[in-house]
Amino acid sequence: MTINFLSPALIFIVAAVLIPFFKGPLRNVVMLAVPILSLGSILGLPAGDYAVYSFMNVDLVFGHVDALSRIFAIIFHIISFISIIYMLKIGKGLEFSSAFFYAGAAFGVLFAGDLLSFFVFWELLTIGSIGLILSGQSKRAFGAAYRYVLMHGIGGLILFAGVVMHWIETGSIAVAQMSLTGFGGWLIFIGLGINAAWPLLHSWLSDAYPEASIAGTVILSAFTTKVAVYALARMFPGTELLIWIGMIMAIFPLIYAVIENDLRRVLAYALINQLGFMMVGIGIGTELAINGVAALAFNHILYKSVYFMSVGAVMYRTGSAKATDLGGLYKRMPLTTLFCIVASLSSFPLFGGFVTKSLVQSAALYGHEYLAWFVLLFATAGVFLVAGIKVPYFAFFSKDAGHEVEEAPRSMLIAMGLGSALCLLLGLFPQYLYKMLPYSVYYEPYTLAHVLAQLQLLAFSGLAFALLVLAGLYPSEKRAINLDIDLIYRKGFSAINQGIAWIANGLNSQADRMIHQKLVSAVANFSKNGVPTLLSRGLSLIWIGTGMPESTRKKYYRLLDKRILLGSLPVAIIVVVAMLYFVLLYTL
Amino acid sequence: MDKQGFWDDKRHIHWLVISLIIVSAILFLLDFVLHPHHHSDWENWPGFYAVFGFVATVVLALVARYVFRPLLSRKEDYYDN
Numbered sequence: 161m162t163i164n165f166l167s168p169a170l171i172f173i174v175a176a177v178l179i180p181f182f183k184g185p186l187r188n189v190v191m192l193a194v195p196i197l198s199l200g201s202i203l204g205l206p207a208g209d210y211a212v213y214s215f216m217n218v219d220l221v222f223g224h225v226d227a228l229s230r231i232f233a234i235i236f237h238i239i240s241f242i243s244i245i246y247m248l249k250i251g252k253g254l255e256f257s258s259a260f261f262y263a264g265a266a267f268g269v270l271f272a273g274d275l276l277s278f279f280v281f282w283e284l285l286t287i288g289s290i291g292l293i294l295s296g297q298s299k300r301a302f303g304a305a306y307r308y309v310l311m312h313g314i315g316g317l318i319l320f321a322g323v324v325m326h327w328i329e330t331g332s333i334a335v336a337q338m339s340l341t342g343f344g345g346w347l348i349f350i351g352l353g354i355n356a357a358w359p360l361l362h363s364w365l366s367d368a369y370p371e372a373s374i375a376g377t378v379i380l381s382a383f384t385t386k387v388a389v390y391a392l393a394r395m396f397p398g399t400e401l402l403i404w405i406g407m408i409m410a411i412f413p414l415i416y417a418v419i420e421n422d423l424r425r426v427l428a429y430a431l432i433n434q435l436g437f438m439m440v441g442i443g444i445g446t447e448l449a450i451n452g453v454a455a456l457a458f459n460h461i462l463y464k465s466v467y468f469m470s471v472g473a474v475m476y477r478t479g480s481a482k483a484t485d486l487g488g489l490y491k492r493m494p495l496t497t498l499f500c501i502v503a504s505l506s507s508f509p510l511f512g513g514f515v516t517k518s519l520v521q522s523a524a525l526y527g528h529e530y531l532a533w534f535v536l537l538f539a540t541a542g543v544f545l546v547a548g549i550k551v552p553y554f555a556f557f558s559k560d561a562g563h564e565v566e567e568a569p570r571s572m573l574i575a576m577g578l579g580s581a582l583c584l585l586l587g588l589f590p591q592y593l594y595k596m597l598p599y600s601v602y603y604e605p606y607t608l609a610h611v612l613a614q615l616q617l618l619a620f621s622g623l624a625f626a627l628l629v630l631a632g633l634y635p636s637e638k639r640a641i642n643l644d645i646d647l648i649y650r651k652g653f654s655a656i657n658q659g660i661a662w663i664a665n666g667l668n669s670q671a672d673r674m675i676h677q678k679l680v681s682a683v684a685n686f687s688k689n690g691v692p693t694l695l696s697r698g699l700s701l702i703w704i705g706t707g708m709p710e711s712t713r714k715k716y717y718r719l720l721d722k723r724i725l726l727g728s729l730p731v732a733i734i735v736v737v738a739m740l741y742f743v744l745l746y747t748l
Numbered sequence: 749m750d751k752q753g754f755w756d757d758k759r760h761i762h763w764l765v766i767s768l769i770i771v772s773a774i775l776f777l778l779d780f781v782l783h784p785h786h787h788s789d790w791e792n793w794p795g796f797y798a799v800f801g802f803v804a805t806v807v808l809a810l811v812a813r814y815v816f817r818p819l820l821s822r823k824e825d826y827y828d829n
Contacts, residue, residue, distance in 0.1 A: 303827075414808055414812075415808070415811065415812045415816045416816075416820075418808060418809055418812035418813070419812050419813065419816060419817045419820070419821065488753065490753060490754075490755070491753040522787075525787050525788060526787075530788075533788075537800060537804075538800075538804045538808075541800065541801045541804040541805055541808075542804060542805070542808045545805050545808060545809065546808075557755060560753070560756070608782060608784050609784035609785055609786050609791075612775070612778055612779070612782065612784050612797075613784070613786070613791070613796075613797040614797075615775055616772075616775045616776065616779070616795075616797035616798040616801060617797045617798070617800065617801035618801065619768070619771055619772045619775050619798075619801070620772055620775075620776075620797075620798045620799070620800075620801035620802040620805070621801040621802070621804065621805040622768060623768055623769065623772045623802065624801070624802045624805035624806050624809075625805060625809070626764075626765050626768055628805075628806065628809055628810075630765070633809070633810065633813070634809055634813075635809060635812060635813035635817060638817075638821065639824055640821045640822060640823065640824060641821075641822055641823075641824055641826055641827070642816075642817075642820040642821055642822070643819075643820045643821075643822060643826075644820075650827055651827070
């Protein structure tokens with residue numbers, strides 16, 4: 161191999177180490193140069209395996225390049241660049257290094273051609289995200305980071321067990337298509353599923369993302385779950401179970417998003433909904449569907465980041481991302497409002513969502529997955545309601561909360577503007593995106609039927625929202641949190657603790673009462689009074705039997721009492737018993 | 749605080765709602781004029797997408813409000829104690 165492959169993972173992780181040594185404008189230039197140089201190093205690279213190292217008879221592949229890893233790598237570079245601009249003003253301390261380290265780990269997973277290096281980078285991804293969550297620097301952030309570590313720690317163990325078993329079962333360690341026939345395949349599937357925020361395994365996402373720092377949430381929303389989408393698309397395309405998982409993911413988070421007050425959490429739930437579309441696409445697994453998944457992920461990373469950036473800008477200025485604290489900000493932050501609206505128009509014609517989501521929808525229809533098609537259509541209308549309308553409405557319109565704030569800082573505006581522009585460009589020139597897709601499939605998004613259908617769906621969804629608000633039926637903003645599956649390990653574990661404490665303490669006090677207070681005193685009483693009483697009763701029977709006169713008997717009783725009081729009798733008894741024991745021991 | 753914005757004028761909100769209704773009605777009627785050709789049968793029912801979008805949104809909002817909010821909603825400091 162004559163072509164030199166410089167892994168973006170290496171570039172970003174080295175940058176993460178070096179950035180703390182730079183200061184001021186030089187640091188900013190260096191940080192912005194990293195994604196550009198890194199992207200340049202992989203763009204022209206033909207498909208193939210680069211950076212292959214033999215280690216203990218195993219081929220470790222750090223540069224597995226094909227159309228699927230390339231398109232994810234391109235969007236990851238774009239979003240790294242945008243996020244870095246976004247955090248130039250607000251980034252603190254190790255936040256920059258965490259971001260670079262995290263992105264580097266994501267590139268490592270993308271280009272891993274073997275499961276061992278895949279696993280190592282997968283774990284580094286968790287470490288990087290912890291840095292970003294901890295940058296939230298609040299008690300809640302620390303709690304969320306702790307729960308995040310637990311969840312992803314378990315996920316990592318499952319994945320590792322799966323990799324080892326898969327290795328034993330098949331003898332192969334390549335990152336390639338797998339099946340759910342072996343136990344190893346199942347474990348890998350579930351390990352990936354935790355990062356993909358499958359139902360019941362999802363709560364680390366809605367728990368942790370809204371507690372990270374403002375820039376941290378933007379970056380987190382782009383990588384972890386999309387890395388899992390990439391991995392599932394590579395290893396488990398066409399796995400029918402994913403269609404069911406995806407359908408559930410497309411629906412249930414919408415309910416949370418409708419009633420949730422924290423707008424960053426609303427966006428986190430809407431994110432899970434979009435992952436549902438991608439899971440359905442991977443489950444269908446046709447060339448059109450996998451193209452749809454890659455295109456969806458590409459666009460989703462862009463517009464979701466614009467959402468998180470605009471809500472982050474609001475939070476930076478007002479100190480809150482809660483619907484109850486916000487409203488009327490269109491007067492003070494008009495450009496941020498505009499960018500948020502661009503993100504919310506994503507599924508309209510001329511925008512990125514329109515030209516990407518329909519690929520998966522069409523794949524469902526052509527694959528005769530009619531139920532999935534209906535569910536995704538419902539989810540399209542639903543996510544437009546909860547993210548497209550709710551977020552801009554409560555943040556920038558609705559009742560004026562009276563925040564006298566300035567427009568977002570310039571670096572934030574530039575980042576949001578770049579993201580919004582790209583969303584629009586995708587919608588206007590989808591053919592450039594389609595060219596990057598893993599398979600060459602001809603697809604025309606702008607047909608009369610499609611444009612009209614999508615406009616009808618969204619217009620009537622918006623109309624329904626307007627009428628519900630006017631009628632006072634739309635769920636109002638409410639200062640509250642909503643129980644999710646994390647209840648089990650947040651309250652459940654403490655309930656288990658309390659339950660165990662109740663049982664153990666009960667046993668303890670009961671044992672204390674029975675043994676310490678009653679049994680011990682009973683034994684003491686018996687050894688003091690019981691033995692002599694039995695002895696004297698027994699002896700008196702013998703004495704009476706032998707016809708001993710009463711006066712002699714009384715004399716012996718007195719003698720016995722004295723011996724007992726002196727305590728010499730029990731000792732003598734024990735000595736006799738001990739002697740008997742030894743005699744028995746030697747004779748038998 | 750008292751900076752007067754465009755949407756503080758109630759008439760502007762009325763115009764917005766009315767124009768939304770008009771646009772929706774036109775989009776709905778276009779189904780009968782243009783006869784867009786879809787892939788599946790149900791998509792070819794006139795007004796399918798319009799009705800679906802409206803009903804889906806109403807159902808989602810009301811189910812979330814009346815069924816799930818009472819079940820799931822707790823005070824903000826629920827986990828802090």
